[in-house]
Amino acid sequence: TMEFKIIEEIWKIFKRDPKELLGIDDSVAVKLFGKENILVMNVDTFDETTDWLPGLSFYDVGWKSTISSLSDVVVKGGKPLGCLVSLGIPNTLSTESIREFYLGVRDVCKEHGLRLWGGDLNESKVFYASVVSVGLAKKVIPRNGAKPGDVVFSTGLFSINSLAYKILLNGLSPPDRFNIDHVYRPKIPTFQKWSNFLSYITSSIDSSDGLALSLNLLAKASKVKIVIDEELVLDPFFKEICEKIGLDPLRLALYEGGEEYTFLFTVHNEYEKNVLKEAEAVDLEVYKIGYVDQGEGVWVKRREGKIEKVHERGWIQGERWGL
Amino acid sequence: TMEFKIIEEIWKIFKRDPKELLGIDDSVAVKLFGKENILVMNVDTFDETTDWLPGLSFYDVGWKSTISSLSDVVVKGGKPLGCLVSLGIPNTLSTESIREFYLGVRDVCKEHGLRLWGGDLNESKVFYASVVSVGLAKKVIPRNGAKPGDVVFSTGLFSINSLAYKILLNGLSPPDRFNIDHVYRPKIPTFQKWSNFLSYITSSIDSSDGLALSLNLLAKASKVKIVIDEELVLDPFFKEICEKIGLDPLRLALYEGGEEYTFLFTVHNEYEKNVLKEAEAVDLEVYKIGYVDQGEGVWVKRREGKIEKVHERGWIQGERWGL
The missing domain is CATH 3.90.650.10 (PurM-like C-terminal domain)
Incomplete structure (x- = not known):
């Protein structure tokens, strides 16, 4: 698919960080220092252009954006620490809708011990929400470890x-x-x-x-x-x-x-x-x-x-x- | 301004992470473990709706987005480690333009010892680029430390x-x-x-x-x-x-x-x-x-x-x- 082709192009331009432990299509896991301190990160963006579903509320968008970002961190073995949230905000959007979005973020944060650390707000023609989740792991679970017999x-x-x-x-x-x-x-x-x-x-x-x-x-x-x-x-x-x-x-x-x-x-x-x-x-x-x-x-x-x-x-x- | 009002609303909903060392309008700096291991992060989004300047190339956008995100990490005392890049991509945009964008990102990365770790690609009606920069600091420089006589x-x-x-x-x-x-x-x-x-x-x-x-x-x-x-x-x-x-x-x-x-x-x-x-x-x-x-x-x-x-x-x- 086109996404994979672009990703291939990108990795012709950049060298991989030798401290990065997972594959290019996986989450990001970087050895910080010491033996068991691995930073696990993932970013996931909700964009109204393609991701809006009938019936979805702003609360739901906040919830879903946070889960979709956090999911990749947890599944790899990362203990949730905090997140950054970037929003694209059309000028027709009410402050109340933005508040509801953050209530959805908050409820996921509460359940998973995740902290909101920061983010940024941007005027845009479309609504988007990009959530970066950060966790720490002692050991990360890769995609490539499955063995015959498992x-x-x-x-x-x-x-x-x-x-x-x-x-x-x-x-x-x-x-x-x-x-x-x-x-x-x-x-x-x-x-x-x-x-x-x-x-x-x-x-x-x-x-x-x-x-x-x-x-x-x-x-x-x-x-x-x-x-x-x-x-x-x-x-x-x-x-x-x-x-x-x-x-x-x-x-x-x-x-x-x-x-x-x-x-x-x-x-x-x-x-x-x-x-x-x-x-x-x-x-x-x-x-x-x-x-x-x-x-x-x-x-x-x-x-x-x-x-x-x-x-x-x-x-x-x-x-x-x-x- | 409206941005500050929204930010105020957000921080009525969330409690601050006690491990977070800087103010809500500053970069994010979180004590990880040990004495001198502080994770410094910043996200900054370029959105064509408001940020496009006449004459700006995609190479420039890649460069500028990365600098604007990294700048807050370095000025706080964070040693650059890596970044995540999220793009909103209109379907009229060529793969070549995306490639040029990443060449701009790469050249900033090279100069500053920053690694591209990952990111995500999203179809959107507008072009946006959200760059998350991550660094480590032994000590962070706050905004609130200036003293009379300085x-x-x-x-x-x-x-x-x-x-x-x-x-x-x-x-x-x-x-x-x-x-x-x-x-x-x-x-x-x-x-x-x-x-x-x-x-x-x-x-x-x-x-x-x-x-x-x-x-x-x-x-x-x-x-x-x-x-x-x-x-x-x-x-x-x-x-x-x-x-x-x-x-x-x-x-x-x-x-x-x-x-x-x-x-x-x-x-x-x-x-x-x-x-x-x-x-x-x-x-x-x-x-x-x-x-x-x-x-x-x-x-x-x-x-x-x-x-x-x-x-x-x-x-x-x-x-x-x-x-």
């Missing part, structure tokens, strides 16, 4: 979001008992809970760009094959609704979701039970969804036993650009 | 920029020998040079928002009066041109400049000579421009000896907003 886990099932997008973007009304809030105010594990798993984890990524793409990024970075199981990966309620209205839940979950911020991670198989026990002890949803094998690409075992390829696509910035 | 120094004279803005924004052609490049590609002292002065400095700020406003921010934070000398503060070539074309150079330099990124700093008077000697030794331009006294506000001693008030105004984001 078990693939996730902190949630997929993908209520894919259905929610279909509903929202087509102006439909949600079915009974269908809670669309997760799209507006996604949740991620706190570092306090997540830190209990760090010693077991060989690789990790959040599913911000959709399940198919995120798993492919993990498999490619680790030079392994990932096989997930249709029976294990789908949210049962989501599956039930899809079947009722005649949509293919697997296709939807793989290619049309995104921004779930569910953590996907791999663990050496001898620790599988430890992970499940720990999950129960700290009350964190953790699901085994597949395994890692020698080879390449991502594959899904269908209900009837057939194994199909999961393509490397999903929602990427720039796919819709006219560049 | 000497006021600057790393440059004022203000070619104010005249350049007049020329560019009115479509005039620059007079002979008038080099407008500094507006496009401002320069700041390297940390290597600047670090020699840190032990003498009691307070500092860069003149990003213009001379009058920057000095007022310093005086207000330190609860002191600052008196500058018209004879010492004006760039002689700038003064010569102003007088030739009938403009008041002092008024222009005080209120119509900005984005010089000249460092303004105060030093206990017993170190005045050390500063000047050091400046010569490391080949850094340093000018004595005034002194600190008891009282409040900023004042200027005119050529004829009269002392006039320097008002707290200049170019601030949001002044032109319709909020």
Whole structure:
């Protein structure tokens, strides 16, 4: 995609910092000094041009921008410290809307022990919010550490979001008992809970760009094959609704979701039970969804036993650009 | 101004991080661990809506965005480490323009030992570039440390920029020998040079928002009066041109400049000579421009000896907003 092409161009111009520990498409993790002091940072920008969803409030935008930035820090093993928020503010925007935005930021900060440190405000023709999250880690979890034999886990099932997008973007009304809030105010594990798993984890990524793409990024970075199981990966309620209205839940979950911020991670198989026990002890949803094998690409075992390829696509910035 | 009002609202919502060492209008400096490990960060956004100048190239935008972000880190005593760059990219923008932008970023990075760590790319209706600079300091220089009796120094004279803005924004052609490049590609002292002065400095700020406003921010934070000398503060070539074309150079330099990124700093008077000697030794331009006294506000001693008030105004984001 175009985003990847631009990123490639950029890294022809710059040399990588030798103190940087992760890949160019991962979060930023920089060894500061001493043995276990790694600065983990991530920036994520919400831009109304492409990211606005029907029904989204300014509170939600504040929430979502902060989660999407923080998610990459936490999933890599960074303990949240603080954030900087930059806003582009059209002159039609009320101070009250800006206040609501910051209330959303604040509530995420409160839950995750993140501090607002600063930022900047800019007059602009469009609304955008760029959140930089900063954390510290003793050890960072890379994308490229998955090994054949590992078990693939996730902190949630997929993908209520894919259905929610279909509903929202087509102006439909949600079915009974269908809670669309997760799209507006996604949740991620706190570092306090997540830190209990760090010693077991060989690789990790959040599913911000959709399940198919995120798993492919993990498999490619680790030079392994990932096989997930249709029976294990789908949210049962989501599956039930899809079947009722005649949509293919697997296709939807793989290619049309995104921004779930569910953590996907791999663990050496001898620790599988430890992970499940720990999950129960700290009350964190953790699901085994597949395994890692020698080879390449991502594959899904269908209900009837057939194994199909999961393509490397999903929602990427720039796919819709006219560049 | 409106920007200050919004910032006030924001800090009603959030509690300050007790590990944060500077004021809310200053850069971000956070004590990490140990005695002398302070993370210094600053974010600055270039937005074409308000920041575009006639003649500015994408290379210049990359250069300027990086300098304006880095300047606040260096002036506070932070050794440059790395930066994150977020772009808003209209679909009419060529990959070549983006490449040029990053060449400007790279050249500033090279000069200052800054590394590009990462960032994000976003489709948008406007072009914006948000640069987050990160440094480490053993000790940060606050805005509020100026004491009566201190000497006021600057790393440059004022203000070619104010005249350049007049020329560019009115479509005039620059007079002979008038080099407008500094507006496009401002320069700041390297940390290597600047670090020699840190032990003498009691307070500092860069003149990003213009001379009058920057000095007022310093005086207000330190609860002191600052008196500058018209004879010492004006760039002689700038003064010569102003007088030739009938403009008041002092008024222009005080209120119509900005984005010089000249460092303004105060030093206990017993170190005045050390500063000047050091400046010569490391080949850094340093000018004595005034002194600190008891009282409040900023004042200027005119050529004829009269002392006039320097008002707290200049170019601030949001002044032109319709909020």
